[in-house]
Amino acid sequence: MTSTVSKNGGARASVPKQILNRLDKLDQRFDRLDAKVDAVHRDVLELRAELVSVIDPKYRPLLAVGSRTIACLAVCILAACGGEAEPVAPVQPPPAPPPEQPPVTVRFVYASPSDRPFNAEYSAGIERALVSIREWYGEQLGGRTFTLQSSAPEWCQMAAPHESFITPPGYPYVWDAVETAVQDCVPLASGGDPHVWVVYADVMEPCADSYGLGRGGGGLAFMGAWDLEGLSDPEWDHCGGGVLGFGRWIGGLGHEIGHAFGLPHPPGCDAGLSTCDREALMAVGFVAWPDTYLREDEKKILLEGPFMNTTSSSEGG
Structure with missing residues (x-):
């Protein structure tokens, strides 16, 4: 049953309830x-x-x-x-990207015991070596190389005298004592983030020590006074073994910094196997530097890692 609805809303009673609700x-x-x-x-x-x-x-x-x-x-x-107008939500800006991390840099430290003064020839020799080995890595890696914190080494005067590093009490190795002593000057730390550290310590170890300070790994490399003499004196005769020339000592830096970058010795070399790629830099090829090379597997490690983060044409890194 229906009825006409008046203008003032009358006759609602005659309209079905369902329609009224709608x-x-x-x-x-x-x-x-x-x-x-x-x-x-x-x-x-x-x-x-x-x-x-x-x-x-x-x-x-x-x-x-x-x-x-x-x-x-x-x-x-x-x-x-x-269906029904709803408030339009404001457009939210995209989240800010995380801050860009600075590239890993290589920091060189020239550390002297308390009884040995700064030697300008040592510092200049380190500077020549770091520039030369940086360029050589770039040649090996198609232009990619590492970033230097500075083109000149930082100098650290350690608190302990020279003799205390020859037979360091409480330390199994000389480089452990040097690592602790350098902490007074720089925030030396392993791991390679944000720096790879190369420390040249003016500590002259006995010849029988078999290169005790020539060590590298885990973002750290330590070199001794033998290297400082070899980089500053072209006539340096190491332990009566003859004059080796600058190349051997620059190559030694390249070998140890390679360990700091995470490179091992080539397969078979530590075991003395005939399959050892002896002429490679990370074997004993460093003595003939620059006439040595990085192996293809080593190049892959370096190019996929965080350390080769610039080009050799970039000044200072």
Whole structure:
């Protein structure tokens, strides 16, 4: 049964309840939409006022469209897309990328015992060696090489005298004592992050010690006074073995810094096998530097690691 509904809402009793409920819901939705139109209308008025002051005069007629009409269209479109206009969530900016980490650098330290003064020839010899071996690594790796913290070594005056490093009490090896003593000058640490450290200690070990300070690994390399003499004196005769020339001592740096970068000896060399690639830098080829080479497996390790992070043409790194 139906009945005509008067303008003032009479005869509701004759309208089925189900239809009345739907009409009420529609009425409520129109009320909400009307409120949203009012809110958008205010925004349109503000925007139009701003546009009038800045827009090119030839485009101002476009603003003649009624602001209420614009607001209605905006709300109706939103309602058609989502059933009912909902507030548009503000666009969130993408998260900031993590700060870029500085490249790993190689730091050279020239360390003197308390009873040995600074030697300018030693410092200059280290500088020549580090520049030369950096360029050589670049030649071997197609231009990739390591970054230097500085083109000149840092000097550290250690607190202990020379004799205390020859037979260091409480330390199994000389380099352990040097590593501890240098901590007073620089934050020496293993691991290669953020620095690989190369320490030249002015400690002259006995010839029978078999290169006790020639060690490298885990982001650290230690060289002794034999190396300092060899890098500064072209006539240096190491333990009566004859004059070896600068190349042997630069090659020694290349070998030990290779260990600091994570390179092992070639397969079979530690066991004395005939298959040892003896002429490679990481075997005994360093004595003939620069006439030696990095093996292909060693190049792969270096190029995939964090240490070869610049080009040899870059000044200082």
